[in-house]
Amino acid sequence: MTSYEAVRRTRAVLTEHGLPDAAFEGDILVQEVMGVRQPVRTLPERTLTEAQQETLADMTRRRCCHEPLQYLCGAWEFYGLPFSVGEGVLIPRQDTEVLVEEVLRLRRGTAATRLLDLCSGSGCIPAAVAVHLSGVTGDVVELSARALPYLRRNLNRHAPALHIWEGDALAPPAELRQNTYDIITCNPPYLTAEDMAQLQPEVAFEPASALYGGPDGLDFYRRLTPLWSRRLAQGGWLLYEVGQGQAHAVQQLLEQAGLTGCRILPDLAGIGRVVLGQRKERISDDGKSG
Incomplete structure (x- = not known):
């Protein structure tokens, strides 16, 4: 043939x-x-x-x-970079590039950026940032033992300066919680119970642990925001990817955590896809601002 x-x-x-x-x-x-x-x-x-x-x-x-084409190929492009993917890790999607674009805009012209990426999966967010922005150091956190080999492979290729923590972003080790960051990014599980019951056949191949965010899809935002917003350096930004219809609720969570300048960014389809807010004041170890 x-x-x-x-x-x-x-x-x-x-x-x-x-x-x-x-x-x-x-x-x-x-x-x-x-x-x-x-x-x-x-x-x-x-x-x-x-x-x-x-x-x-x-x-x-x-x-x-209906096995995903990305899994069959073993790699997929995100923000112009190749990423290893396969069964057990979330497939990088173009919608997430909106978040990367905003991080690059926020930190353009800075000499160094201390970055934390939560629920990192394939590592596409921190890797793309590190490749396109100079002086990026920091940490990434991933719990899934199935996703970690892909994460290690991708960061070794694109962003070796970033340190990988194997663990739960909701219960991180004390050492990690002592750090502060200029940028914290996260694309957490955010599908609702209704979404999970109506998954496209291809999406059903992806790990449920990377998809399901509780009955209304907001569980991770509720728990991550008060925990990690305190680890922003003064002037630092927290950026989330969110699901359709969730942006305003997540914006309220950021505002309740004391972040300012909170806003919503649309994806290419005009759907609110990224929510971000800034820590104007430094948070001391006792939780007080100043």
Whole structure:
């Protein structure tokens, strides 16, 4: 089978199984099997080996069963960077790039940034920030044993200066809670119980622990905000990604924690996607501002 024929056949099978982006995904699957990173139509026609054909057939079958394309490829791009992904870790999404863009805007022109990323998953947020902003140091926190190998691999590749803490962002070690940060970022689980009952087939492959945020999706925001807003340096910012319809409730939580300048940023679809607030005053170890 030639590479051109492989693309045509793969697209046809995906179309038969109702995959909406069959043309794009068929090309991606053939690229993955061939070990190339450009559209097959731009390459000289090649013949796939028997092993490549078997691999392509297996990947196509799995995709027809709605296994995420990102998992099948083992990597996906986020903010122009490649990230290792697979079963057990949340897939980086374009919506999250809004948060990265804002961090870069807030810290543009600064010599150094002390960063903390909570519920880090693949590490796409802190890695993208560290690559595009000079002088980034700090910490990332992740609880899932299944996600940690991807996190380590991605930060070793893109942001080796960041320290990985294996643990619960809701019950961090005392050592970590003594630090202060210029920027704290977090894309926590935020799907509601209703959302979880109506997951798209592809999303159902992703870890529930990275998706479910309690009955109304706000559990993590309620618990993380009072805990970590105290660890902002004077002038520091806390930035969350939020789900659709959650932005105003999360903004209120930041304001209740004493943060100022709180605002909501939309994603490309106009949905409130990022909520942020600033610590104007320093918080002492006894919890008092001053």
